[in-house]
Amino acid sequence: MKCPEIFLLLPTCSILHEDRNVIDLVLLLAVALTTLNESAMKTLKDYWSSMEAPMMSKHICMWKSALAFLLKANVWLTFIPGMKAVLEVLKYLYKCNKRVARSRKVPLSEFYVEEIGLSPPLLQQDVTLWRQLKWGQVQEGDNLPPVFCRYPFLLDLQSKINIFNYDAAITKITHSFIHDQVTAGLFQNLYTQAPTPIILLRLRRTALLEDVFRQLSYADHDNFKKQLVVEFVEDSKQTDVNKRDFFLHAFNELLAPESEMFMYNDTQTMIWFPSQPKVESKQYFLFGILCGLALNNSNIVHMPFPLAMFKKLVNMKPTLDDMIEFRPTVGKSLRCLLYDYTDDVIENMDTTFCVHWDGVNVELDPQEKGKPVISANKKEFVDAYLDYAMNKSVERVFEEFRRGFYKVCDRDVVEFFQPEELRGVMVGTEAYDWDVFRQNTVYDGQFHVGHPTIVTFWEVFEELTDEQKKAFLLFLTGCDRVPILGMEQVRMSVSVLPNSTQNHLPESLTCHCILMLPQYNSKERLQSKLIEALKHNRGFWRE
CATH class of the missing domain: 3.30.2160.10 (Hect, E3 ligase catalytic domain)
Structure with a gap:
């Protein structure tokens, strides 16, 4: 190919953006482009890197449209070589886009192919094949389907979260089975308890950090990838409520100035790792484990780090x-x-x-x-x-933190996320939309949208301050921040509190996002009892 410039011109032709020409024209064009010699490819990449954003968008759009068409038509396995070539072209464009100045960059979201994530079975099969290739259980071959996990820049946030959760679930199952089979063999002739498929933390509320750090210190590191279960000495029940409860209070204690683990910015609103740590490096290793456990068990936690920390976790340099x-x-x-x-x-x-x-x-x-x-x-x-x-001033403590974090989470899956996405997944956002919250609410038993108690409840809710509404979210869900995917993810169910009187406070089941509300006889009583319940922070944390 003596004239690679043709590949710059063709994506601007509207005819190549039509579905009817994907198979006969676009796929062949992709195969031809990916077989260019080194000199021609370098010329093409230089052209791409010098493109203005609108022109780059046209190129991305053509290849994305081809990919989406094949997925929607469910014929992509019939055209494996062409499909793989399209993916490679998009990878070239993605890398070239990263090289250009910020003012000319195309937003990363323009690379997202939503059709990849619309089929959960497809994503699950893809993750399985990706893992099998990494573990050497399957060999590369021309007839092997394309692996979308190798092109994470095409995955939207929902797809990445689904992949992370699926991979974490599979890891918990397989890790528990393999590890426990081996461990059971070692202990089969000893008077000891058989291995369990969970990691159990049994904690005192009055000595939370002391207990959790001690137990994590002595735990088998292989157990960190298992399902986390938290049990409080004061209440032997094992529920998801305990887990959320534990993370909320553990992180509040860890990030308090009294812990002396972090330095604060001038406004005391953000933390960073200290250059002169006052606690042992091991504490940061254990803190990393806690952060990994929170992510691996889908718990949003309070971590007011700047974006730099999340960049460093995915191997990007702070700026x-x-x-x-x-x-x-x-x-x-x-x-x-x-x-x-x-x-x-x-x-x-x-x-x-x-x-x-x-x-x-x-x-x-x-x-x-x-x-x-x-x-x-x-x-x-x-x-x-x-x-x-x-970097340099925090190298020792940060490496300990990162080492602990990746004892729990798989680095190759975490690195799918952009730093902004990873921060959002771990700590949530403050994008409160109370109208969406109300629209998504459902009612159980006697309650319905027109019930007098429900009408009064929403009147009271609208009159709460912003801080009180955040306190209500904490009371209801165990977290005062919004999941990264938005308020649509918070679906409250309201039911009647059984056997309640006018003196009872509202209660919540945070693991199911259920508000249990007495049928108060006046707006004033509902308002006073709700605000009193919110002042308790969360009803299930009781000494």
């Missing part, structure tokens, strides 16, 4: 934007230094490569103490500052 998020004053000053200040201003600032971070003065260039910042080395200074604050 100046991350410093601006964590320390706005410092970050914005560095940005001004890079882009706004003139040479004269920089030299008159009398700034050196010595910075103050986490209570300590640090020489960013140990070979030249007091090295002045000038226009010629301003980028070197900013890069060194960011690298120290986000």
Whole structure:
């Protein structure tokens, strides 16, 4: 192919965006493109990398449309070579898009092919085949179906979450079976309890962190991938409520200043790993395990880290934007230094490569103490500052945290997520939509949308403050944040509290998102009893 430019022109032709031409034209074009020689491919990639966003979108659209057509028509297994070629072309485009300046980048969402996630059986089969290939149980071959897990940039957030949950469920089952078969053999002649398919934490509410850290310290690391069950000494029941209860209070204690595990930003709203840790490194390893257990068991937790932490978890480098998020004053000053200040201003600032971070003065260039910042080395200074604050200063404790996290979660699946997505999945969002919440509510037993108690309840709810509404969400679900996929994921069911009187408080079953409401005889009583219940934080955490 002496003229690779033809591949730049054809995707702009409307005829190639029509379903009727996918098989006879687009698939053949994809195969031809992926067989270009090295020189022609380099030329093509350079062209793609220099494209403006609107033109790049046209190219992406053509190949995505072909992929979607084959999936919707359920004929993709008939055209395996062409399908694989289309996937490879989209991979080329994705990588080229990553190379361009931010102002010209196409949003990652433009690569999403929703049709991949519309069939849960397809995703499950795909994950299974992907795993079998990674474990060497299946050999590569021309007739092997394409594996979408190898192209995670095509997966929308719902698909990624489904894959993560399915993979975690399979891992729990297979890991428990294999590990327990081996362990059972070792202990078959001893007077000991047989291995279980769960990891059980038996905790005292009054010594939560002490108990959980001790038990995690002595646990077999293979058990971390099993299903988590939490039991409180004060109440031997094992329910999902206990699990949510445990994560809420454990993270509240861990992130409190008294734990001395983290440094805080100037406004005390975000945390970061300390450069001078006051606790043992092992504590960060155990904290990583806790975060992994929360994710692996679908529990949103309070983790007010900047995006930099989630970037580092998926092996991406923090940037100046991350410093601006964590320390706005410092970050914005560095940005001004890079882009706004003139040479004269920089030299008159009398700034050196010595910075103050986490209570300590640090020489960013140990070979030249007091090295002045000038226009010629301003980028070197900013890069060194960011690298120290986000990487070097926290390397030891962060590596312990990451090691613990990946003792629970599979790195290759976690890395499907973009950092923003991973943060949302782990800590939720604050995208509250109370209208959607009300629309999704269902009623049980005597209650219905027009029942006087229900009408009054919503009148009272609308009059709550924003903080009280968040407290209600906490009371109902065990978390005051919204799942990353939106308020649609929160579906409340309201039923009558059995055997209740006018003096009873509303109650909730957080594991099922059920509000149990007495039939109060006035709006004032309903309002006072609801607010009193919310002040208890959550009804099922009782000493």
